[in-house]
Amino acid sequence: MEIKVVTGDIAKTKVDAVIVNHFDGLERPDGDAAVLDKALGGTIAQLIRTGEIKGKLNELTIIHTQGKLPADRVIVAGLGKKSELSLDKLRGSMANAGRLLRRKYVTTVATVMHGAGIAGITAEDSAQALTEGALLGLYAFRHHITKEPEFGEIKSLTMVSPDRGKVASLRRASNKGKIVAEATNLARDMVNEPSNHMTPTDMAEMAAWLAKNYGFDITVLEREEVEKLGMGAFLGVAKASEQPPKFIVLTYKGRQSRDIDIALVGKGITFDSGGISLKPAEGMEEMKGDMAGGASVIAATSAIAQLKPRINVMAVVAATENLPGGNAIKPGDVLKAMSGKTIEIISTDAEGRLTLADALAYAKQKKAKQIIDVATLTGACRTALGDVASGGFTNNQELFDKVIAAGKEAGEKIWPMPMYEEYKEQNKSEVADIKNTGGRLAGASTAAQFLAEFAGDTPWVHLDIAGTSILDKERNYAVKGATGVPVRTLVNLVLALAKK
Ligand code: BES
Ligand code: MN
Ligand code: ZN
Numbered sequence: 001m002e003i004k005v006v007t008g009d010i011a012k013t014k015v016d017a018v019i020v021n022h023f024d025g026l027e028r029p030d031g032d033a034a035v036l037d038k039a040l041g042g043t044i045a046q047l048i049r050t051g052e053i054k055g056k057l058n059e060l061t062i063i064h065t066q067g068k069l070p071a072d073r074v075i076v077a078g079l080g081k082k083s084e085l086s087l088d089k090l091r092g093s094m095a096n097a098g099r100l101l102r103r104k105y106v107t108t109v110a111t112v113m114h115g116a117g118i119a120g121i122t123a124e125d126s127a128q129a130l131t132e133g134a135l136l137g138l139y140a141f142r143h144h145i146t147k148e149p150e151f152g153e154i155k156s157l158t159m160v161s162p163d164r165g166k167v168a169s170l171r172r173a174s175n176k177g178k179i180v181a182e183a184t185n186l187a188r189d190m191v192n193e194p195s196n197h198m199t200p201t202d203m204a205e206m207a208a209w210l211a212k213n214y215g216f217d218i219t220v221l222e223r224e225e226v227e228k229l230g231m232g233a234f235l236g237v238a239k240a241s242e243q244p245p246k247f248i249v250l251t252y253k254g255r256q257s258r259d260i261d262i263a264l265v266g267k268g269i270t271f272d273s274g275g276i277s278l279k280p281a282e283g284m285e286e287m288k289g290d291m292a293g294g295a296s297v298i299a300a301t302s303a304i305a306q307l308k309p310r311i312n313v314m315a316v317v318a319a320t321e322n323l324p325g326g327n328a329i330k331p332g333d334v335l336k337a338m339s340g341k342t343i344e345i346i347s348t349d350a351e352g353r354l355t356l357a358d359a360l361a362y363a364k365q366k367k368a369k370q371i372i373d374v375a376t377l378t379g380a381c382r383t384a385l386g387d388v389a390s391g392g393f394t395n396n397q398e399l400f401d402k403v404i405a406a407g408k409e410a411g412e413k414i415w416p417m418p419m420y421e422e423y424k425e426q427n428k429s430e431v432a433d434i435k436n437t438g439g440r441l442a443g444a445s446t447a448a449q450f451l452a453e454f455a456g457d458t459p460w461v462h463l464d465i466a467g468t469s470i471l472d473k474e475r476n477y478a479v480k481g482a483t484g485v486p487v488r489t490l491v492n493l494v495l496a497l498a499k500k
Pocket of ligand 1: 466
């Protein structure tokens with residue numbers, strides 16, 4: 001889909017469909033809707049009077065223009081109450097409208113800058129949100145489907161601004177939306193791919209392709225190098241897989257310094273069977289997505305490299321499968337992590353924290369000044385927050401506040417979860433320094449306390465995305481399957497840090 005910004009008049013735009021809006025509570029069409037209504041001889045006003053158009057959020061009405069306008073259709077999108085408008089509603093509205101039009105085999109669409117000037121939203125904010133909504137909402141993962149889809153393809157989306165002086169800034173805003181949405185869709189692709197198509201090697205190759213294309217550095221450490229670094233926890237998980245593990249390190253340099261201003265660490269389990277502590281068969285296929293954290297940090301880095309903020313970023317993904325086998329780690333085994341700490345394995349299914357322990361240690365060895373880790377870590381977090389919010393854990397409130405703000409801007413919810421000292425008790429082992437599970441209670445917090453041991457005194461935020469990485473049905477601009485959370489949060493955070 002080509003996305004354009006032009007100056008002009010929506011009433012003179014010749015496309016298959018133009019999108020205008022109506023707010024809940026208004027008695028007659030307003031702004032651009034009023035202009036089109038006049039050309040249509042009062043159809044929109046009449047539909048409002050009869051109650052067919054109420055302006056409720058996500059209400060969509062199609063009016064065929066029958067030659068009264070250059071465009072074949074006018075879509076009136078309900079945006080809810082004016083005072084309650086948000087960027088996330090604009091994203092969702094654009095996504096829903098796009099999918100409706102695609103089902104009707106509409107190929108060219110034009111839209112006004114919905115919401116510009118309302119509830120603190122600028123025309124630039126609108127351009128970015130509409131671009132994101134369209135690209136994210138029209139995403140479909142059809143890589144392995146050979147039959148034709150039952151919907152068409154929108155070839156172009158034209159955003160029409162009446163303000164000639166704004167075209168350059170609107171284009172910049174739209175382009176930023178395109179970069180972050182495409183990065184999100186890239187993460188979605190990686191998560192949606194089955195594990196036989198997204199092995200650790202495939203992840204490393206994808207990262208290498210992005211590095212080459214967008215100009216950042218990549219180092220992939222192979223098993224021998226990982227052994228030399230003493231990453232016994234990561235290697236323990238990787239032991240029974242026939243797929244070689246890959247320790248992927250990306251570096252984006254946006255300023256002249258060797259400092260690593262921030263490290264993004266992502267869980268990269270390309271398939272989590274549970275290992276010897278085998279998971280039940282039902283639903284196990286979902287565990288192809290257990291590398292969603294890793295995909296998000298790789299995709300975010302590719303967007304950051306395109307947006308070029310003045311900041312240095314490192315992304316780290318310890319990628320492996322977690323499988324059972326004659327060579328697999330077993331409950332009761334003790335592993336030695338890169339940090340020197342010994343870990344008693346209680347469940348081989350608590351593998352994410354093992355791989356992250358060594359990834360965090362690596363980021364610390366490289367002197368990262370602050371660390372964000374992203375992981376599909378615990379079923380407990382999903383039980384607590386569902387698919388609505390990611391769990392957030394931290395040892396540094398100041399950094400956490402910035403992460404939450406970046407999430408708000410992205411429309412990606414992060415809920416603060418407790419890190420009480422008492423949870424540490426549950427991770428105490430009698431045979432090693434720590435054990436890898438903390439029992440049935442507060443599973444998300446005990447997992448976070450495990451990671452905290454390895455983050456040490458580096459300012460650190462852990463995002464548990466076990467609930468939010470995949471949706472079982474579409475929701476606004478998120479489609480069924482991988483969401484690409486929290487790519488846009490990470491990009492916003494890095495851009496905000498670079499501004500300081
Ligand atoms: N990858 C899973 C967590 C998960 C569950 C992600 C559901 C997405 C959806 C993780 O490796 C895991 O198995 N965690 C265990 C930990 C337990 C053994 C302490 C869990 O949550 O049950
Ligand atoms: Mn597991
Ligand atoms: Zn896992």
